[in-house]
Amino acid sequence: MDFTQIIHAIIMGIVEGLTEFLPVSSTGHLILTSKILGMKESEVFEVVIQTGAIFAVILLYFQKLWATLIGLPKDPVAQKFALAVTVAFIPAAVLGLLFADTITAYLFNPTVVCISLIVGGVLMLLIERMKPTATVATVDDLTLKTAFKIGLIQCLAMIPGVSRSGATIMGATLLGVERKAAAEFSFYLAIPTLIGAGVLVLAKDYATLQAADMQSMAVGLLAAFVSAVIVIKAFIGWLTKHGFGVFAWYRIIAGTVMLILFQLYT
Numbered sequence: 001m002d003f004t005q006i007i008h009a010i011i012m013g014i015v016e017g018l019t020e021f022l023p024v025s026s027t028g029h030l031i032l033t034s035k036i037l038g039m040k041e042s043e044v045f046e047v048v049i050q051t052g053a054i055f056a057v058i059l060l061y062f063q064k065l066w067a068t069l070i071g072l073p074k075d076p077v078a079q080k081f082a083l084a085v086t087v088a089f090i091p092a093a094v095l096g097l098l099f100a101d102t103i104t105a106y107l108f109n110p111t112v113v114c115i116s117l118i119v120g121g122v123l124m125l126l127i128e129r130m131k132p133t134a135t136v137a138t139v140d141d142l143t144l145k146t147a148f149k150i151g152l153i154q155c156l157a158m159i160p161g162v163s164r165s166g167a168t169i170m171g172a173t174l175l176g177v178e179r180k181a182a183a184e185f186s187f188y189l190a191i192p193t194l195i196g197a198g199v200l201v202l203a204k205d206y207a208t209l210q211a212a213d214m215q216s217m218a219v220g221l222l223a224a225f226v227s228a229v230i231v232i233k234a235f236i237g238w239l240t241k242h243g244f245g246v247f248a249w250y251r252i253i254a255g256t257v258m259l260i261l262f263q264l265y266t
Contacts, residue, residue: 008037009216013049013223020053020224021232023124023166023247024254028113031160032258035110043104044205047198048217052224054194059186060232065188077140084142088151088185089192095155096197103158110262111224116161117255124248127170135176139185145251146175154189161255164193170244179239187232 015033019026030046033039058065071078136142155173157164165186172182 002066005216008039009049009219010223011037012039012045013052013187013225014222014227015048016049017053017056017224017227017229018084018231019051020228021057021165021183021235022189023120023163023169023244024251025113025117025120025157025161025163025166026050026053027108027157028117028161028163029115031108032110035262043201044253045213045220047194047201048078049220049224050194051198052068052221052226053228054191055225056228056232057191059185060229061187080144081142084139084144085185085188085192086145087144088147088154088189089196091148091151091155091157092193093196095158097199099158100200103177107158108160110258112159114259114262116159117251118259119249120162120166121243121248121255124166124170124244127174128243128245128248130174132174132176134173134178136181138181139188140187142177142185143183146172146177149175150177150185150189152167154193164190166247179243180236183239206244 012030012033016026016027019029027046068078068081072082076109136146150168150172154164154168156162157167165183168186168189169179169182172185177185
């Protein structure tokens with residue numbers, strides 16, 4: 001692996017870590033970044049570096065995850081929480097198995113990403129203006145019905161540029177979940193969702209990987225882990241004091257600028 005590959009892997013890892021848990025679309029940013037860097041898009045590389053973001057969630061929320069794990073045999077709260085995450089994960093798992101290849105073939109391109117960023121930003125502004133009343137204070141208060149609805153909304157994120165975290169957080173907010181709880185449930189839901197996506201892609205393309213690919217992925221994974229730890233802490237702190245407006249406007253501006261640039265220079 002040469003120096004250029006290392007730099008590209010670090011950049012892609014940082015982009016993944018910075019965007020995976022913000023409502024701005026990590027997949028969309030990875031597609032745009034790889035295009036800008038002149039890299040050949042690699043679905044395997046992208047899902048592997050997402051593992052770094054997953055490790056960040058596990059580290060920061062280890063106490064809750066561990067309490068749930070050891071409480072599963074007898075603790076009703078732990079059982080309900082684990083079931084809520086499982087129920088929310090099912091829609092994406094089913095649709096992913098059925099349509100992942102088709103979605104990748106037809107929708108994974110810069111134009112779709114830019115349009116999704118813009119549309120998603122406008123919808124976020126509209127939801128912010130609606131100011132939905134919060135009736136669910138913590139992730140442990142989520143009903144299975146609400147969790148399943150959040151899982152259905154998460155499926156929109158199969159369109160690159162929509163944002164998995166954005167769809168789940170804003171969807172949960174519309175369903176009456178308090179902002180901080182909505183974000184945290186999105187983080188927890190990311191664990192099975194991203195692991196499932198990674199297993200699916202690796203099972204299909206593992207034989208094509210070479211030693212240089214492994215090194216590049218390891219560098220990208222580490223960069224994603226470090227940047228995701230920073231982002232998660234900052235994002236939760238931001239949500240307790242501010243809304244989603246800054247992310248909405250970022251999406252609209254970035255999507256518009258990139259759409260114009262790609263139309264002019266490609």
